[in-house]
Amino acid sequence: EDKVVQSPLSLVVHEGDTVTLNCSYEVTNFRSLLWYKQEKKAPTFLFMLTSSGIEKKSGRLSSILDKKELFSILNITATQTGDSAIYLCAVPKGNAGNMLTFGGGTRLMVKP
Amino acid sequence: DVKVTQSSRYLVKRTGEKVFLECVQDMDHENMFWYRQDPGLGLRLIYFSYDVKMKEKGDIPEGYSVSREKKERFSLILESASTNQTSMYLCASLGIWGTEAFFGQGTRLTVV
Numbered sequence: 266e267d268k269v270v271q272s273p274l275s276l277v278v279h280e281g282d283t284v285t286l287n288c289s290y291e292v293t294n295f296r297s298l299l300w301y302k303q304e305k306k307a308p309t310f311l312f313m314l315t316s317s318g319i320e321k322k323s324g325r326l327s328s329i330l331d332k333k334e335l336f337s338i339l340n341i342t343a344t345q346t347g348d349s350a351i352y353l354c355a356v357p358k359g360n361a362g363n364m365l366t367f368g369g370g371t372r373l374m375v376k377p
Numbered sequence: 378d379v380k381v382t383q384s385s386r387y388l389v390k391r392t393g394e395k396v397f398l399e400c401v402q403d404m405d406h407e408n409m410f411w412y413r414q415d416p417g418l419g420l421r422l423i424y425f426s427y428d429v430k431m432k433e434k435g436d437i438p439e440g441y442s443v444s445r446e447k448k449e450r451f452s453l454i455l456e457s458a459s460t461n462q463t464s465m466y467l468c469a470s471l472g473i474w475g476t477e478a479f480f481g482q483g484t485r486l487t488v489v
Contacts, residue, residue, distance in 0.1 A: 301480075306482055307480040307481060307482050307483045308467075308480050309480075310477050310479070353419075355478065357471060357478070364408070364410075364422070364425055364427075364435075365408070365410055365422075365469065365478055366422070367412075367420040367422075368419070369418075369419040370419050370420075
């Protein structure tokens with residue numbers, strides 16, 4: 266059965282800390298892995314990863330994919346209170362027209 | 378630059394009412410999805426559609442139906458709303474090659 270699992274479930278850090286969020290997956294016909302940030306409204310797109318070992322970076326956020334070990338990590342350096350959110354990873358499944366499966370999310374809280 | 382639009386941000390309906398949630402995307406995406414999001418349960422897939430008039434049940438289809446008569450529009454129907462369908466509903470669309478998925482702004486439905 267295809268699945269996407271995120272860890273930890275929740276995380277509380279202080280401003281300036283670095284955090285690493287994990288997403289492991291088991292899907293048939295893997296094509297890509299997507300990371301989203303969700304604050305109070307709908308999820309907003311962060312990264313799409315398709316190739317192993319190539320880091321995607323946007324400001325203090327970066328992400329990398331390991332297709333051999335079937336996981337991805339999302340790193341946030343020098344965290345700020347505005348990074349507080351739920352972080353979701355999702356994998357489009359290869360069968361039946363790219364059904365999008367989400368992990369359960371990691372709730373990050375950054376304290377001042 | 379709106380890509381996915383949901384018809385309502387907030388809805389309050391009475392138990393037993395028939396409820397329509399509309400979603401429109403302007404990216405010519407083949408795949409469209411309806412999720413509901415509840416605290417502690419993450420994003421759960423209700424239904425998805427990979428083409429006009431085609432639909433597949435997700436993880437929690439009971440009490441819901443969908444309609445996709447045109448490629449750009451995907452409707453979620455609650456045949457007889459119940460209080461346990463009070464939730465945030467999110468629509469998403471995804472291109473055929475499993476690239477970035479976009480979300481609508483969400484509809485917070487309250488059934489009283």
